[in-house]
Amino acid sequence: MKKIFHLADTHIGYSAYRKIDEVTGLNQREVDTYETFKQFVDYALNEKPDVILHAGDLFDSVRPTNRAISFVLGQLIRLSDAGIPFVVISGNHETPRLKETGSVFSLFEHIPEVYVVYENKYELIEIDDTKVHAIPHCDDIEGEKKKMRLNNDNNDGFNVALLHASVLGAGLPIFMMGEFNEQVVNIDDLTNFDYLALGHFHGCTKVRENAYYAGSTEKFSFNEVNDKKGFLEVRFGEDGGREVIFHELRTRGMEDLEPIVCSSLDEHEIKSAIKNRIQECNPQNKVVRLKVQDIPMHVYHSLDFDDMKRLTRSAVHFEIKYEFRRDNESFSAEHPAFHSLHTEFLRFIRKYTIGAHIDKARLKGLGLRYMQEWEMDSEEE
Ligand SMILES: [Mn+2]
Structure with missing residues (x-):
């Protein structure tokens, strides 16, 4: 039997709202992304899967903080030390728009058992008899998919495709996230794979018999409020049978x-x-x-x-x-709080687009002066 763990969209380094974690002094939601990932790694260290597949958006952004990078590094080394292979593709959140920017994934390249796929093209990674056909976020996903299909003779071993995209296909619902740079790929011609490990869509979903979105490991928007969050365990039997089990992770309420x-x-x-x-x-x-x-x-x-x-x-x-x-x-x-006239005016000046011929700094100065004069006048009265 072979056992694969499939997860996606951990968005490590995400932060939101003002709440600070009392122990670390960091943004609470940022700490949450660390804690769920660590939960997953703890679980993997106990269960020792043959391979872990991360289907993209490991990080929340192209330039994660040093803290987020060092956290991930620490967790990947734990897996590496235990001899558990970890394959990850870069998703739309961490892929730079300009190649010159360079990818944070290059830092992980030299860790034994860690395979990072981020170079704008299809790559084949072979781990024992498991062939991971990996396509990162790239300029021409349909073109790379063609290469992947040609490279999959499907005769020996387990052939698994790893993709980060909104998938399309006959009879399928829409899996878009509404992000400006999301990829769309048709999976109707990917029937010759033992499993498609999908990332990008945040709800854990069985798409086809052989295709699943693992979903995100945290609730990142109110659209996900009713989701259960976690990862998938895929078991391949000797007889070619496949079993997919969802494991829930504890997340922020x-x-x-x-x-x-x-x-x-x-x-x-x-x-x-x-x-x-x-x-x-x-x-x-x-x-x-x-x-x-x-x-x-x-x-x-x-x-x-x-x-x-x-x-x-x-x-x-x-x-x-x-x-x-x-x-x-x-x-x-959206932000119904009304503040003092000063604050509202400054916010207005900051946000409002005025004609290029108007000197914003001067307008701000004049406005503040008039308000001050008016306040002094009314105090005298
Ligand atoms: Mn994504």
């Missing part, structure tokens, strides 16, 4: 609460509904979103934001999205 629809509620009811939702979900250590729909502007302005801050403080992130009622149309606010 994430909740998208049932929205509060304010249409038929009065001011008091809206306020207690918000408070109740927050308290019911017990936000401690979670990433949470609450939508408040159709809220009248005057009610919004009378909310006790300090109290809400207090109630949500224990969360890693608690996001309340308000959609305002305004006559018959409603509009939404």
Whole structure:
């Protein structure tokens, strides 16, 4: 029997929100990506698979921090010391747009048992009788796929394809992530492989009998709120049979609460509904979103934001999205907090695109001066 571990989209080095991990002083979500990967490595060291396949987006970005690099290095050395081969392709998140930028993967090239595929082309990696046909994120994925097919005679050993892309095929749903540089590849002609280890789409999914997305190892957006996160174990029997088992990893709790629809509620009811939702979900250590729909502007302005801050403080992130009622149309606010006139003005100047003939710095200076003069005037009154 042969045993392969297939994982993908670990996005190591991802960070989000303001919460800091008390032990390390680092961004909590960054620490989360480290912890899940370490969980996986611990598991692998116990279970000793014949090969580990990582289907891309190991790192969250083209230029991970030294900390993220050194963390991954440490984990790969643990696997290497245990003699467990690790094959990884570069995904759209870590592949530089310009070749001259160079790939972070080149750092791992010299670790025994670690195979990194990142050079914009198909490569074949042979580990005992397992042939890993690997295509990293590249300029011409269909062209590289053709080379891969020609190179797969499928006569001996196990032939596994490793791809990071949105796959297409007859009868398949859409697996796009909505990212500007994602690759799309048709897998209808890849029937001669024992297994397609796919990465990019974050939900763990059986695509075909022989094709699976392992999914990401963390929930990276509210679209993934109901997913289970983990990795796949693929067992090939002597008789050619294949068994695929999902192993769940512990991840940060994430909740998208049932929205509060304010249409038929009065001011008091809206306020207690918000408070109740927050308290019911017990936000401690979670990433949470609450939508408040159709809220009248005057009610919004009378909310006790300090109290809400207090109630949500224990969360890693608690996001309340308000959609305002305004006559018959409603509009939404992603960042509904209104600050002082100064702050709002500075933010406006920073974000707003004004004509090239206008001197932004001068406009900012004038604005601040007028506000100051006005404030002094009103203090005198
Ligand atoms: Mn990706």
